[in-house]
Amino acid sequence: MNSEDVMLRVMDRERMxxxxxxxxxxxxxxxRVRQDASPTATAxxxxxxxxxxxxxLDLKDEESITLRINGGGPLGNILAVAESDGTVRGxxxxxxxxxxxxxxxxxxxxEAVGTDGFLEVVRDMRLRTPxxxxxxxxxxxxxxxxxxxxxxxxxxxxxxxxxxLIEPGGTVKGAGGLFVxxxxxxxxxxxxxxxxxVLQAGPISNLVQGDLIKLIAGxxxxxxxxxxxxxxxxxxxxxxxxxxxxxxxxLEEEDIQKALESQGCLEICCNFCGEVYTFSEKxxxxxxxxxx
Ligand SMILES: [Zn+2]
Numbered sequence: 001m002n003s004e005d006v007m008l009r010v011m012d013r014e015r016m017x018x019x020x021x022x023x024x025x026x027x028x029x030x031x032r033v034r035q036d037a038s039p040t041a042t043a044x045x046x047x048x049x050x051x052x053x054x055x056x057l058d059l060k061d062e063e064s065i066t067l068r069i070n071g072g073g074p075l076g077n078i079l080a081v082a083e084s085d086g087t088v089r090g091x092x093x094x095x096x097x098x099x100x101x102x103x104x105x106x107x108x109x110x111e112a113v114g115t116d117g118f119l120e121v122v123r124d125m126r127l128r129t130p131x132x133x134x135x136x137x138x139x140x141x142x143x144x145x146x147x148x149x150x151x152x153x154x155x156x157x158x159x160x161x162x163x164x165l166i167e168p169g170g171t172v173k174g175a176g177g178l179f180v181x182x183x184x185x186x187x188x189x190x191x192x193x194x195x196x197x198v199l200q201a202g203p204i205s206n207l208v209q210g211d212l213i214k215l216i217a218g219x220x221x222x223x224x225x226x227x228x229x230x231x232x233x234x235x236x237x238x239x240x241x242x243x244x245x246x247x248x249x250x251l252e253e254e255d256i257q258k259a260l261e262s263q264g265c266l267e268i269c270c271n272f273c274g275e276v277y278t279f280s281e282k283x284x285x286x287x288x289x290x291x292x
Pocket of ligand 1: 239274
């Protein structure tokens with residue numbers, strides 16, 4: 001079975017190039033269901049979640065990475081936050097937006113994301129000042145924009161492929177990503193060869209439905225390589241009752257009053273996972289310390 005969400009990283013024996021590949025089908029499908037996202041929105045969010053979870057594997061304990069994309073298009077802001085343990089969460093501002101296909105089988109993510117904006121990466125390293133890098137969007141297709149970010153902001157020449165394949169019924173059939181990243185001293189010839197093989201291999205959302213080691217071996221060809229790591233990746237939100245209680249405590253009295261009057265209770269919905277936390281009037285008053 002090749003159904004579990006997993007990520008693999010390998011390096012050639014001469015340490016010139018690193019290839020990362022991830023299958024994220026289940027986690028993108030989970031995000032789609034939680035946000036009730038259209039095919040176009042699922043593709044955009046799924047590519048962003050996949051990129052973030054792949055970048056997150058460079059993190060140490062307790063660190064996190066946030067990938068934010070806003071291109072001024074109808075989908076609005078897209079956000080994904082990945083942790084060092086291989087989990088990721090994210091949301092898209094307008095999940096209902098759906099554009100006609102660019103051509104048969106090709107969702108128009110670029111048009112829906114837009115190009116009048118930026119891609120931003122924030123590495124939160126807890127005790128140290130967060131690192132923020134930002135580049136203007138090139139195509140809004142996300143993979144190309146991320147490759148531009150790697151080369152400009154991190155000086156790592158990279159080939160980035162991200163894809164989400166949606167079935168006619170709207171569910172996610174395959175999702176994944178591939179990074180080919182050059183280490184200092186890597187020759188142009190090597191990168192060119194690898195790039196050609198990646199292009200020949202076909203869409204990544206199809207490829208990740210098969211065996212990932214075979215996929216990498218096909219790209220590496222006669223170049224010997226070692227597996228650096230393999231790990232599971234998953235969608236996981238970090239919201240919990242404690243966090244929600246602190247939000248309720250900080251809300252304006254006027255807003256609380258309005259909610260209680262119109263609904264008879266207070267509902268707080270998590271943007272990331274869609275979880276709804278409901279509190280009765282009495283619970284709300286207790287949390288806010290206005291009942292003795
Ligand atoms: Zn949540």
